[in-house]
Amino acid sequence: MKIIEAQLSIIKMPLRSPFSTSLSKVTEREAIIIEISDEEGRVGLGEAVPFSTPWYTEETVKTAYHMLKDILLPIIFQQPIQHPREVSKSFEAIRGNHMAKSGIETAIWDLYAKQQRKPLWELVGGVRDRVPAGVVVGTQDPKEAIENIAMYLQEGYKRVKVKIKPGNDYHLLNEIRKHYPTLDLMVDANSAYSLNDVKVLQALDEFQLLMIEQPLGIDDIVEHSILQEKIKTPICLDESIVSLHDAKSAIHLKSCGVINIKIGRVGGLWNAIQMHDLCIANNIKVWCGGMIEFGISKAHNIALATKSGFTIPGDISSSSRYWEEDIISPEIIVRNGEIKAPTGFGIGYEVNKSRLEKVTLYKEIFS
Ligand SMILES: O=C(O)CCC(=O)c1ccccc1C(=O)O
Numbered sequence: 242m243k244i245i246e247a248q249l250s251i252i253k254m255p256l257r258s259p260f261s262t263s264l265s266k267v268t269e270r271e272a273i274i275i276e277i278s279d280e281e282g283r284v285g286l287g288e289a290v291p292f293s294t295p296w297y298t299e300e301t302v303k304t305a306y307h308m309l310k311d312i313l314l315p316i317i318f319q320q321p322i323q324h325p326r327e328v329s330k331s332f333e334a335i336r337g338n339h340m341a342k343s344g345i346e347t348a349i350w351d352l353y354a355k356q357q358r359k360p361l362w363e364l365v366g367g368v369r370d371r372v373p374a375g376v377v378v379g380t381q382d383p384k385e386a387i388e389n390i391a392m393y394l395q396e397g398y399k400r401v402k403v404k405i406k407p408g409n410d411y412h413l414l415n416e417i418r419k420h421y422p423t424l425d426l427m428v429d430a431n432s433a434y435s436l437n438d439v440k441v442l443q444a445l446d447e448f449q450l451l452m453i454e455q456p457l458g459i460d461d462i463v464e465h466s467i468l469q470e471k472i473k474t475p476i477c478l479d480e481s482i483v484s485l486h487d488a489k490s491a492i493h494l495k496s497c498g499v500i501n502i503k504i505g506r507v508g509g510l511w512n513a514i515q516m517h518d519l520c521i522a523n524n525i526k527v528w529c530g531g532m533i534e535f536g537i538s539k540a541h542n543i544a545l546a547t548k549s550g551f552t553i554p555g556d557i558s559s560s561s562r563y564w565e566e567d568i569i570s571p572e573i574i575v576r577n578g579e580i581k582a583p584t585g586f587g588i589g590y591e592v593n594k595s596r597l598e599k600v601t602l603y604k605e606i607f608s
């Protein structure tokens with residue numbers, strides 16, 4: 242496949258309401274939209290998902306833009322590609338920068354699927370034409386959280402995730418459980434705890450949580466293994482797992498029962514597929530994570546989540562969960578707790594051009 246042109250657009254949009262984690266309060270979101278074209282004028286769509294500051298991973302919108310413009314796009318223009326699975330290999334000599342790599346790699350998957358005249362989800366070996374939807378509550382205030390959960394359940398979501406941190410954990414969950422004793426509920430700490438907090442984390446076992454996501458430090462694969470022996474709730478790793486190698490270490494050390502797979506964090510769709518296969522072969526459950534992203538990244542998530550191992554609802558929600566108006570058409574909608582995998586070629590969603598233009602801060606074309 243020959244790529245003759247690439248366009249990078251930095252976009253920015255306010256969230257409908259602020260989103261709080263243990264580390265950051267997100268009120269607006271920037272991202273990089275990647276559009277690549279072939280000789281026939283077909284366009285592949287990708288989205289690089291780092292945040293504006295390096296609070297979740299070390300990448301930022303600016304570092305990813307630099308990587309895409311100065312390092313990754315030149316490699317793509319220079320090397321012939323037969324199949325998108327070769328892209329992550331062609332980036333092997335470049336360390337880290339997974340979200341930048343993933344942005345361009347996912348655009349190439351979309352273009353390839355369009356050339357093959359197939360939905361992307363079929364091309365990646367998906368086995369279901371709809372995926373279960375989960376949602377993350379964006380506040381740590383118990384009253385607000387309970388109100389938000391009521392609204393999300395009304396919208397059909399089947400699983401709810403709540404952000405916790407030291408000092409806002411037991412009481413918050415106790416209040417939520419009073420209202421929703423049987424809800425499929427899980428928590429995410431974004432590495433806010435340490436092994437000094439074992440007692441607090443053991444106390445959370447009584448809430449019958451589906452899992453506790455990333456309680457300890459981002460590189461604490463060993464400490465998570467120590468913690469998992471001491472708590473009943475399965476640990477789910479997010480930040481700690483950025484490569485297949487990390488997943489192998491976590492499996493070997495029994496550091497978790499679950500891995501949250503994010504295409505951006507692991508450096509692309511091909512790596513995500515391989516991580517899925519590795520986890521399923523080793524009895525580690527997987528689900529598809531979210532990045533408070535726009536519709537293009539969500540569409541790639543939906544394609545990934547049609548694969549057989551993604552049985553747990555992921556952080557895959559509707560466009561309207563975060564956005565007044567998304568940059569794709571049609572928007573992503575949740576019906577009866579599920580999102581339908583589109584029938585169109587590639588990711589199956591078009592860019593909403595006027596919306597994209599309205600939220601674009603800066604763009605450049607390369608060829
Ligand atoms: O709804 C979403 O898109 C995911 C929400 C979420 O939990 C999250 C959002 C931004 C960065 C990291 C995380 C996370 O999974 O830790």
Ligand SMILES: [Mg+2]
Nearest residue numbers: 429454455479
């Ligand atoms: Mg997480």
